[in-house]
Amino acid sequence: MSEELLNLTLHVWRQDGPSQPGRFETHPATGISTHMSFLEMLDVVNEDLIEKGKSPIAFDYDCREGICGSCGMVVNGVAHGPQRLTTICQLHMRQFNDGDELWLEPWRASGFPVVKDLVVDRSAFDRIVQAGGYISIRTGSATEANEMPVAKAMADQAMDAAECIGCGACVAACPNASASLFTAAKISHLSLLPQGQAERLDRARNMVAQMDAEGFGGCTNHGECEAACPKGVSLRWIARMNREVVRSAVKSDSGVKTARR
Amino acid sequence: MQLRSNEPTGPIEHRWEKHKESSKLVAPANRRKYNIIVVGSGLAGGAAAASLGEMGYNVKCFCYQDSPRRAHSIAAQGGINAAKNYQNDGDSVFRLFYDTVKGGDFRSRESNVYRLAQLSTNIIDQAVAQGVPFAREYGGLLANRSFGGAQVSRTFYARGQTGQQLLLGAYQALSRQIEAGKVEMMARTEMLDLIVHDGRARGIVTRCLKTGKVEPHIADMVVLCTGGYGNVFYLSTNAKGCNCMAIWRAHRHGAAFANPCYTQIHPTCIPQSGEYQSKLTLMSESLRNDGRVWVPRNKEDVTKRPEDIPEKDRFYYLEERYPAFGNLVPRDVASRNALYVTNEGLGVGLEVDGERRGVYLDFSDAIKRLGEQTIRERYGNLFEMYERIAGDNPYKTPMRIYPATHYTMGGLWVDYNLQTTIPGLFAGGEANFSDHGANRLGASALMQGLADGYFVLPFTVGNYLGEVRTLPELAEDHPDVKKAVGSVEERIHKLMNAPDPKHAPEYFHRKLGRIIWSKCGMSRNKEGLEEALREIPKLRDRFWREVKVVGSGAELNQTLERAGRVADFLELGELMCIDALQREESCGGHFREEHEENGEALRDDEQFSYVSAWEWTGAAGEPRLNQEPLSFEYVKPSKRSYK
Amino acid sequence: MQRALTLHQTTIGKKLVMALSGLVIVGFVIGHFLGNLNLYRGQEALDAYAHFLQGLTPVLWGTRLLLLLAFGVHITAAFSLWSRNNKARGSRYKKHQDMATDYAARTMYWSGPILLLFVVYHLLHFTILPAHPGEVYRNVVEGFQNPWIAGVYIVGNIALGFHLFHGIFSATQTLGANHPRFNSYRRDAAVAISAAITLGNLSFPISVLAGFVTV
Incomplete structure (x- = not known):
């Protein structure tokens, strides 16, 4: 609980808009309490910038408790910073030392164009889900919930896959900027449950086609995504997605939906 | 101002059915002629937009986040109540209704609450069919737990992320409608004003947060599902972006604001550590099942390490003051007592602005009694989260907790149809005042958001449109x-x-x-x-x-x-x-x-x-009070006592 | 035809092609290595083995065609993924730190081309333009007695080792074999196979250089 004050140097990626060139800007962060969260540290820097009439650093945030998936940036080459299984909003400054130099960069990927500074456009993830990441059930037409038992082990596995918060750290950390972990987590979550069987074949191929159309890279099994994932979503779902895609290719008679961009 | 609740009459258990039967409908072929704006994409907004789109209406849905999946409903941990009585412990729709009215301290509308309890079971069916991975028993059936001191186990949960999973269910349903072209999703777009024309809500003015473009969106009606106003406290467990802009703009256009003073405080949050603090983090209330709350008896001890304070100098104030309930007294009682002891200068932890606002939540007895392993199994995740944020190891040293604002029961006044006092303007979820009275039960927020979104609004919106039939064309260049x-x-x-x-x-x-x-x-x-x-x-x-x-x-x-x-x-x-x-x-x-x-x-x-419904009169600080009297036919008002 | 084509167009399809063709090549590499062990049984044994293989014309050409096809699609898919992945990454980080990946995985795009050059050299050296046609043992031993040539083989086989390790591990993942209970075996198997082949293959030039095997 003991508090220390840190003086840090921030090298922050500044970019005015999607098509403008970016650059690093250096800002001191002084008197930073070790009890601050990383984003609170940036709040303090920003408030100071505003009072000096300078443009504050833009970064995404919302819930600040590690569940909404809004926040994310690369700190010294690591997505969400140095603490494992922790989003940047829950990362606290006690993980750093006085005098540290920190390089803050946005998620870099062609599928995630920069909006401004550290803010990127992750709408590609929404479009991947729109391509089939759901179970089609009309509101009000569901049958009694306990009619279809689901083995506890299966339900637990589905929940493991469903923990993804859609922050995009997997893409940011992947050497190929692949969205495989994100896509695989949703495909696995739904294909593990009996409710998800009817659309299973089409879901896998349509989501994968959309993932490719968004310009993300392919998986080359480095495992960086799993290491960067703040929710510990497992690589095994990518293996499962691959199985689902093969299954779909062998069994499905319908063609792939045209991916949208 | 006339406040007509439009409640149906007759036996309470038939009111919703009766109301639906007498409601106007819009024929399937005609629905595509109507444009509906839904502001907010959380449980209420996401579910409403998805359901309305599926029915055939043209829906435009707005959220300020970069994706509808990030609405703050996602942060709800504990669970969702439903009167399924799967545990065979005597639960029923009536009992959930009764508990909710009583829990709300007899300040809610009976008809609305009864409907909520009735719809609770449909929500679980719907969510399960969508693939929400609720916890299950070994037999494969849905698991339940008792929550917030309820006498029955009626809470469904998905680990500590029930809100996330339910929201993703709604988000996925919404995504399906976006793909189908029935919902146009406008993310990173904030509603800055309401457009009222001819006495009816006909659209909104938005600002695109990416480009700054301000533009009007015109529709046949507007549904606000924009959440609560807990961030008025600056520090709360709400997301940083949560705000009251949409409901406040509506209020200024004539929508009455009901019971704004009803705010809920959650007793087990991580205390503020400094002036820079941006939000407070909630930890599940279940911690109070095994933790003992105390502060030092003497002011001199507040800066000592808790381990160094002998048993006789520890003030277990809840156990002493409320021997029957002890550490499990209701949220508000636990919260107020933390306030009182810290007011007396007995608070512990970091000093912020000259005050120490924290009390200990001590697991050492529980660890002695049950072993560290059992405690780890029960609260491992919470302990990890606490350590990440507070920097202390709760297995070794007591946690520090303090209450924080968590939920706001007040909101836009709505009738039984969830329509505000502006015709054509509806409000769902935390944005309205409707179901929780003066206090919300644990695990009921998710229930209300989804009941409004999936099951109430799709009907009442149809009823409104069926009544007005065609509205005059409103052009963007209209004054x-x-x-x-x-x-x-x-x-x-x-x-x-x-x-x-x-x-x-x-x-x-x-x-x-x-x-x-x-x-x-x-x-x-x-x-x-x-x-x-x-x-x-x-x-x-x-x-x-x-x-x-x-x-x-x-x-x-x-x-x-x-x-x-x-x-x-x-x-x-x-x-x-x-x-x-x-x-x-x-x-x-x-x-x-x-x-x-x-x-x-x-x-x-x-x-x-009565419900206090405040009316805007043209300037801040000069509202006019309107009263909607409350009557209780089914649950007779009684007094709470936890002594 | 429509279905296979669709699959092949996806990144996952391309990876499947790489995994399957890679496994064909791995199978060949194992067989090739086992056959080469005849070197230690002496000149007669190795030459006899070579003559035996030469005699199985349909099998020989079948294998050659299969390998050519496997190499062809492996390289084509690799190139297509590489260019796609490069484009997907876009700009690079100023600071970069790896968290999980390893040397073998990171250098696949290096070990791959090195191996290709090595295979071409190897084919020219022993199969297409041998110094003494029909005398395999002599070609091998006399060749490896030249330290430069031996060096090429040593470098080539080290590249092979790394490529095999990540290739085998990765192919199982791509083909969907990832289960928490078996994952440690997966890695162990990849290490064992790639290490056995690499060390075995390295032993040939080293034995010759060290004088254990002579003409």
Whole structure:
């Protein structure tokens, strides 16, 4: 609980808009309490910038408790910073030392164009889900919930896959900027449950086609995504997605939906 | 102003069916002729937009986040209640209804609450069919737990992420409609004003947060599912972006605001560690099942390490004051007592602004009794989260906790159809005041959001459209539209060009939060509220004079976004205090120190058994009070006691 | 035809092609290595083995065609993924730190081309333009007695080792074999196979250089 004050140097990626060139800007962060969260540290820097009439650093945030998936940036080459299984909003400054130099960069990927500074456009993830990441059930037409038992082990596995918060750290950390972990987590979550069987074949191929159309890279099994994932979503779902895609290719008679961009 | 609740009459269990039967319908082929705006994409908004789109209406859905999947419903941990009675422990729709009315301290509308309890079972069916991975028993059936002191196990949960999974279910249903072309999703787009034409809500004015573009969206009706106003306290468990802009703009156009002083405080949050603190993190209340709450008996001990304070110098205040319930007293009682002991200078932890606001939650006895392994199994995740944030290991040293604002029961006044006092303007979820009365039960927020979104709004919206049939065409260059757009642009200009710019918007927000938290928080009194009512207008004036927004309005400008939200909180905060001052009784989340008996809230059913619906009269601080009387046919008002 | 084509167009399809063709090549590499062990049984044994293989004309050409096809699609898919992945990454980080990946995985795009050059050299050296046609043992031993040539083989086989390790591990993942209970075996198997082949193959030039095997 003991508090220390840190003086840090921030090298922050500044970019005015999607098509403008970016650059690093250096800002001191002084008197930073070790009890601050990383984003609170940036709040303090920003408030100071505003009072000096300078443009504050833009970064995404919302819930600040590690569940909404809004926040994310690369700190010294690591997505969400140095603490494992922790989003940047829950990362606290006690993980750093006085005098540290920190390089803050946005998620870099062609599928995630920069909006401004550290803010990127992750709408590609929404479009991947729109391509089939759901179970089609009309509101009000569901049958009694306990009619279809689901083995506890299966339900637990589905929940493991469903923990993804859609922050995009997997893409940011992947050497190929692949969205495989994100896509695989949703495909696995739904294909593990009996409710998800009817659309299973089409879901896998349509989501994968959309993932490719968004310009993300392919998986080359480095495992960086799993290491960067703040929710510990497992690589095994990518293996499962691959199985689902093969299954779909062998069994499905319908063609792939045209991916949208 | 006329407040017509439009409740059906007759036996309560048939009211919703009866209402649906007598409602107007829109034929499937005609639905595509109607345009509906849904603001917000959380449980209520996401579910409503998805369901309405599926029915065939043209829906435009808006959210300020970069994706509809990020609405703050996602952060709900505990679970969702439903009267399924799967555990065979005597639960029923009536019992859930009864518990909710009683829990709300007899300040809610019986018909609405009964409908909520009835719909609760449909929600579980719907969510399971969508693939929400609820916890299950080994037999494969759904698991339940008892939550928030309920006498039955009716809470469904998905680990500690029930809100996330339910929201993703709604988000996926919404995504399906977006793919089908029935819902147009506008993310990173904030509603800045309502367009009212000919006495009806006909659209909204938005600002694209990426480009700064201000534009009108015209429709046949507007549904607001924009959440609560807990961030008026600055520090709360809400997301940083949560704001009252949409409901406050609606209020200023004539929508009555109901019961603003009903706010809920959650007792087990991680205390503030410094002035820079941006939000408070909630930890599940289940911690109180095994943790013991205490503070040092002597002021001299507050800076000592807790391990060094001998047993006899520890003040287990809840166990001493409430021997029957001990550490498991209800949320508001636990919260107020933490306030009182810290007021006496017995608070522990870091000093912020000259005060130590924290109490210990100690697991050492539980660890001795049950072993560290058992505690790890029960609370491992929470302990990890605590250590990540507070930097202490709760297996070794007691946690520090303190209450924080968590939920707001007040909101836009709505009738049984969830229509506000502006025709064509509906409100769902936390944005309305409807179902929780003066206090919300644990695991009922998710239930209400989804009931409104999936099952109530799709019917009542149809009823409204069926009644109005065709509305006159409203063009973008109509004076009413131009006026709304113009006023938004003028306001942005004013925010960006204060006469004497000095401080970022957070500076004022923190000050407002401090006033509201200390004078209209867990415990309120006349003197404090009157003081707050003198301070807030002054702060508001200062804000408009000194707020500093850098950059331009024609780009992503987060400072500008926050400035607009703070401006509205500065008005809503005042209304909260006016309401709290006017309500000369204690009920639920509203505790007036003048109205208590041995520390227990003292309700005054004779004088205050009504909903306070405040009407905007043209200037902040001068609202007009309208009353909707409440009557209780099925649950007779009784007094709470936990002694 | 429509279905296979669709699959092949996806990144996952391309990876499947790489995994399957890679496994064909791995199978060949194992067989090739086992056959080469005849070197230690002496000149007669190795030459006899070579003559035996030469005699199985349909099998020989079948294998050659299969390998050519496997190499062809492996390289084509690799190139297509490489260019796609490069484009997907876009700009690079100023600071970069790896968290999980390893040397073998990171250098696949280096070990791959090195191996290709090595295979071409190897084919020219022993199969297409041998110094003494029909005398395999002599070609091998005399060749490896030249330290430069031996060096090429040593470098080539080290590249092979790394490529095989990540290739085998990765192919199982791509083909969907990832289960928490078996994952440690997966890695162990990849290490064992790639290490056995690499060390075995390295032993040939080293033995010759060290004088254990002579003409």
